[in-house]
Amino acid sequence: FGDGTWRVNSDILAGTYWTAGNPGCYWIRLSGFSGAVTDLLANDIVSGQVVVTIETSDAGFKTSQCGTWQPAGTVTPAQPLTQFGDGVWRVGVDIAPGSYHTEGAQSCYWERLNGFTGEAGDVLAYELPGGSAVVTLMGTDAGFKSRGCGTWTR
Numbered sequence: 001f002g003d004g005t006w007r008v009n010s011d012i013l014a015g016t017y018w019t020a021g022n023p024g025c026y027w028i029r030l031s032g033f034s035g036a037v038t039d040l041l042a043n044d045i046v047s048g049q050v051v052v053t054i055e056t057s058d059a060g061f062k063t064s065q066c067g068t069w070q071p072a073g074t075v076t077p078a079q080p081l082t083q084f085g086d087g088v089w090r091v092g093v094d095i096a097p098g099s100y101h102t103e104g105a106q107s108c109y110w111e112r113l114n115g116f117t118g119e120a121g122d123v124l125a126y127e128l129p130g131g132s133a134v135v136t137l138m139g140t141d142a143g144f145k146s147r148g149c150g151t152w153t154r
Contacts, residue, residue: 048087
């Protein structure tokens with residue numbers, strides 16, 4: 001599916017989805033369709049690859065400028081990357097576990113993740129390094145999110 005507002009379990013199925021993304025990709029998990037702030041379960045603006053888990057209890061999912069979403073299990077690289085940029089990545093699938101370094105930037109922000117719902121409970125660790133950074137991704141981490149950090153190299 002692509003841009004639009006979708007009803008979960010009617011228009012689209014719950015599950016984990018992947019998109020190559022675009023600069024300014026915006027998504028929202030919704031508990032209802034009234035337009036009220038209280039309908040927002042989680043949201044994000046991401047540049048680069050994106051991975052999101054839509055739960056069966058979600059009423060809807062809205063996406064804009066993200067490209068085509070596909071079930072995450074259908075998109076798997078031949079082997080995990082050891083060099084990557086901004087986006088949301090699956091550890092052990094898209095990127096290899098290990099220690100990574102980036103020259104970073106003043107606006108660099110990263111998160112180690114245990115899930116892809118976009119909720120605060122998914123975050124295992126995070127940092128705003130304000131320059132160069134080093135992070136160790138564990139084989140038990142579900143994912144890694146990077147914004148404004150440049151290229152990470154193992």
